[in-house]
Amino acid sequence: MEQPNLRYIKELSGDDIEFEQKFISILKDEFPVEFASYKEHIDGKDNLEAADVVHKLKHKFNILSMEEAYRYAVTFEEQLRDGKTDMDQDFRHTLINIEAFLKTL
Amino acid sequence: MTCIIVDDEATARAIVAKHCSGIPELDVVGEYDNAIDAIKFLNQQDVDVVFLDIHMPGFSGVDFVQTLKNCPKVVLTTSDTEFAIAAYEYEAIVDYMVKPLTADRFEKSVQKIKKALDKEPTAAPNTRSISNTDAVQDLYINIDKRLIKLHFDEILVVKAKGDYIDISTENKDYRVHTTLKKIKDKLPEKIFLQIHRSYVINFTKIIDIEDNSVLIKKMVIPISRSNRPELMRRLNLV
Numbered sequence: 394m395e396q397p398n399l400r401y402i403k404e405l406s407g408d409d410i411e412f413e414q415k416f417i418s419i420l421k422d423e424f425p426v427e428f429a430s431y432k433e434h435i436d437g438k439d440n441l442e443a444a445d446v447v448h449k450l451k452h453k454f455n456i457l458s459m460e461e462a463y464r465y466a467v468t469f470e471e472q473l474r475d476g477k478t479d480m481d482q483d484f485r486h487t488l489i490n491i492e493a494f495l496k497t498l
Numbered sequence: 499m500t501c502i503i504v505d506d507e508a509t510a511r512a513i514v515a516k517h518c519s520g521i522p523e524l525d526v527v528g529e530y531d532n533a534i535d536a537i538k539f540l541n542q543q544d545v546d547v548v549f550l551d552i553h554m555p556g557f558s559g560v561d562f563v564q565t566l567k568n569c570p571k572v573v574l575t576t577s578d579t580e581f582a583i584a585a586y587e588y589e590a591i592v593d594y595m596v597k598p599l600t601a602d603r604f605e606k607s608v609q610k611i612k613k614a615l616d617k618e619p620t621a622a623p624n625t626r627s628i629s630n631t632d633a634v635q636d637l638y639i640n641i642d643k644r645l646i647k648l649h650f651d652e653i654l655v656v657k658a659k660g661d662y663i664d665i666s667t668e669n670k671d672y673r674v675h676t677t678l679k680k681i682k683d684k685l686p687e688k689i690f691l692q693i694h695r696s697y698v699i700n701f702t703k704i705i706d707i708e709d710n711s712v713l714i715k716k717m718v719i720p721i722s723r724s725n726r727p728e729l730m731r732r733l734n735l736v
Binding site for chain 2: 422451452
């Protein structure tokens with residue numbers, strides 16, 4: 394499975410360590426909220442709302458340099474807008490993976 | 499160049515702000531997590547550029563551009579490449595950056611902004627080549643964090659009331675936190691006229707004029723002595 398990493402964040406931060414720490418802190422605050430919101434909407438069968446959250450989460454995949462996960466999310470977002478939730482399980486695994494990664498930071 | 503950042507994601511705002519900090523000419527004067535707060539700010543203060551997320555809940559970036567009468571230059575920041583072509587339909591939109599933003603791409607965008615601003619060194623242009631309110635058919639008012647569209651044709655009377663204005667339309671009345679002058683500037687002179695310190699009227703809706711008042715629907719609106727000549731001049735008097 395593709396692993397999240399800090400490549401983009403380090404490139405963005407350069408030698409600005411203070412920004413890097415602040416940015417990671419923002420990410421650690423924002424991601425769990427979006428993850429919880431995703432679960433709530435998908436479990437509640439609010440597929441369009443879930444699609445909106447997937448849209449935000451796919452940006453997090455970009456930030457964590459997860460190209461495959463990003464492409465998966467693009468397709469999943471479209472699927473959700475068509476009312477299809479088949480890709481939910483694999484998508485959740487990616488989110489759980491990121492959740493675990495962020496806890497190590 | 500002054501700019502604001504509008505994006506509902508804190509991480510996205512932080513990325514744009516970081517890139518802005520690397521460009522000495524760019525001064526970030528505000529960050530907003532929703533379009534409505536940004537529009538409120540822009541109604542009070544001009545900026546050169548808005549870095550705007552196109553995909554926000556309830557109010558898209560395109561809605562944003564369409565809503566502002568004098569829209570600053572806009573750079574869209576988004577994860578959706580499919581909106582690119584539609585976005586360039588609007589004159590105010592000078593660039594379209596796909597996330598995640600990189601320093602090189604951001605610098606190119608700043609060059610595009612500079613070129614666009616150099617072309618129009620005066621006031622910020624309006625959207626879709628609209629140069630005055632006569633070409634626009636409606637305005638948006640902010641009621642309880644909702645932007646409600648009012649067609650000019652349906653507006654009858656606007657009355658100043660302290661820090662608020664009351665807008666009477668064909669079907670409903672609205673109270674908005676703004677000044678009479680501000681709303682008057684957004685209404686087309688062709689059909690709207692100030693006839694009293696506290697009243698702007700849609701003079702196509704006048705039923706009759708008697709002495710120092712006009713009748714619009716069932717409302718009797720006073721005409722001040724100083725505004726009366728202009729009203730009389732505008733009438734197609736037999």
